[in-house]
Amino acid sequence: MAEADLQRFLRKVEQLNALVASLEEDPLRRQAFAACVDHNQVVQLARGWGFEIGRRWGEASTELESAAPAANAPCRSPFCVDPEPLLRSPLPEAGTERVRELQRGSDWRLDLIHSCEASSPPQFWYDQTEHEWLILLRGSARLCLTEPDQMLDLSVGDSLYLPPHRRHRLERTDPDPGTLWLALYWEESVGEGRPAPARITNQ
Incomplete structure (x- = not known):
């Protein structure tokens, strides 16, 4: 050790x-x-x-969160440290989420999502045309998926792939300090087959 x-x-x-x-x-x-x-x-x-x-x-999440903050001055260079550290994202109001776009390409984007006691509205289901891969950086969450029906509990380090049109909804996220997600989205590629089941991976 x-x-x-x-x-x-x-x-x-x-x-x-x-x-x-x-x-x-x-x-x-x-x-x-x-x-x-x-x-x-x-x-x-x-x-x-x-x-x-x-x-x-x-x-070691606590040690990461207590790391010294980066400089406050904005940096235009792509090689600079982000002036707003990911793990210090401001807490949104209870019952809401805050989405911050970190990077974007022609057919993809990378978002930081901070949730605080958030859940999807009753009867609401996400049914997106994009691929989505996410990982939890902090907190926990429960997702409900269909076709096939699944209830997934995610914790820090868990990652999940959702193919296009895999219907899902958010059942719950943590209260203060909330649940922090990193989510990568990309467009459907030519020649891909039918959506595959969601895959959850524990890091």
């Missing part, structure tokens, strides 16, 4: 021990913790109390 991995492991153990101690001291906190229905809720609740326990062993 590398020293950096060992330090992350020890830090997580320290945070877990402190969380357990706080639950033993506060019955109301213990009750709220027991009411969580999945691990993502546990992580979010613990984070709200100041404990960073991570979704998986060795997850």
Whole structure:
């Protein structure tokens, strides 16, 4: 085990021990913790109390988010660091999403999507003509897909490919600090066949 991995492991153990101690001291906190229905809720609740326990062993998202900010001055060169770091995207209002286009080509675009307790309207389904590949940079989400019917729970590092016309809707995303997605869209290529089932990959 590398020293950096060992330090992350020890830090997580320290945070877990402190969380357990706080639950033993506060019955109301213990009750709220027991009411969580999945691990993502546990992580979010613990984070709200100041404990960073991570979704998986060795997850380093907190360290990435605490990195020094880039310079505020805008940079026109394509080789410059983005003046607005991805993991510091401003939190949108609860129940909404904010989409920021990062790059675009003639038949593709790369978007950063920040969701806060967002979900699709009742009976609404995305039915897009583009291919879509996405990865979660922060938080968690639940998607519902059709043909075939699927319910997918995504966490940090999970990626998903959606072919054109694979109908889907957003069931939920995390509250503050929200769910952060990186989504790549591209146009249908000549000679492609019928849409394939969605594929989810855990990184």
